[in-house]
Amino acid sequence: MHNINEHFRNWIITKRREFHRIPELSFAEFKTQEKILEILKELGLKGRPIANTGVAVNIEGNSPGSTIALRADMDGLEVTEEVTSMNREYISKHPGFMHACGHDAHMAMVLGAARLLIQQRENFRGSVRLIFQPGEEQPPGGAIEVIKEGGLEGVDAIVGLHVFSNIDSGEIKFRAGPFMATSNIMTIKLTGKGGHHLSPHLCIDPISMASRFIGQIQADIEKRVPEDRFIMGFGKVAGGSQFNRTPDEVEIMGSFRTFDNKDTAIIEDTIRHTLNGIMEEYEGETFSGLPVYELEILHGYPVLVNDPVFSRQAVAVLKKHFPVVSEDIEPFFGAEDFAHYLDEIPGVYMGLGTRNVEKGIIEGNHSNRFDIDEDILVRGTEMLTTIVLDYLDQPDKYVP
DSSP states (O other): OOOHHHHHHHHHHHHHHHHHHOOOOOTTTTTHHHHOOOOOOOHHHOOOOETTTTTEEEOOOOSSEEEEEEEEEEEOBBBOOOOSSTTTTOOOTTTTOBSSSSHHHHHHHHHHHHHHHHTTTGGGGGGGEEEEEOSSSSSSSSSHHHHHHTTTTTOEEEEEEEEEEETTOOOEEEEEOOOOOOOOEEEEEEEEEEEEEEEEGGGGGGGHHHHHOOOOHHHHHHTTGGGGGEEEEEEEEEEEEEEEEHHHOEEEEEEEEEEEHHHHHHHHHHHHHHHHHHHHHHHOEEEESSEEEEEEEESSSSOOOOOOOHHHHHHHHHHHHSOEEEEEEOOOOOOHHHHHHHHOOOOOEEEEEEEGGTTTTTTTTTTTOOOTTTTTHHHHHHHHHHHHHHHHHOOOGGGG
């Protein structure tokens, strides 16, 4: 389909492994940025920094036309990589950090697409903007900064992809409309009245209030929002320091995700209503003004909504060239700041399967044993290139 041979395959695998060795935290991707600029220079492109540690560059075709962007995220995770039978050659050289979510593969595939597009630049009109974006893993995310600094100026559409560990290797899956969720972080501080366990009547126990809230909130929400439309979990409960003393405060941290802003608002309202009820239950006449709570909800990435027209045409062209393409995957509770781009311009975000039981590629994203089936690097590169060339040839079919 494209000019791909064994040399190209080895090149893209090498690039992915180079990135895998140097994972960096969100907004600190300095070595990764340097590596991208170096590879782009080898390809004859002069990249420019964007969003501090990101990179943007254009590939110009043979004449003016539409512009489509390809985006790759750059950051790794604070995870200590475990040695496996596969990763010995390319395991992280940065102790305590790891590319445990496939962003190394995303960068390699966009660079692979760049290499193919450069070879064909005399055959297409318009241009392709490559965006290597920092900080996808850390809200508020790097996409906002890219947009603020003009990363989408002159861009008519955008495409992104993510490797999915729960989809078989090489399969392409996505859906039109809402595809990924909004994530929201909640921090709750419960203040009671501390004291000795000998005198519980002189205390208002915030640990008891916290456990009541955690045990009750899911059921309270399900009375108003169907259980398949949200998820909620708690990641931190902290309070107290002594075994025989009721503490004054307890802090709870958790998150919830939805596919709809109305559901988000209902869940927020339910959290407040449940907390108010618990305050009433625990209040007495002895301690004026207690108990009390403080609630902070940080809204993370918005719902990721694939443009229906763009998605329909992308499915049609991909089905002509690839064996397994599905556009009816269920909405996925992951959250992605690619959603910010799709709030600005039409485009699509797709999942590319990497699960391969025979090769032992079975670990989930964010696992310390996560790896990819490197055969998908060529598939992802071809997938991106196919959509870009079809879009530049007939943009009106994608963006009427």
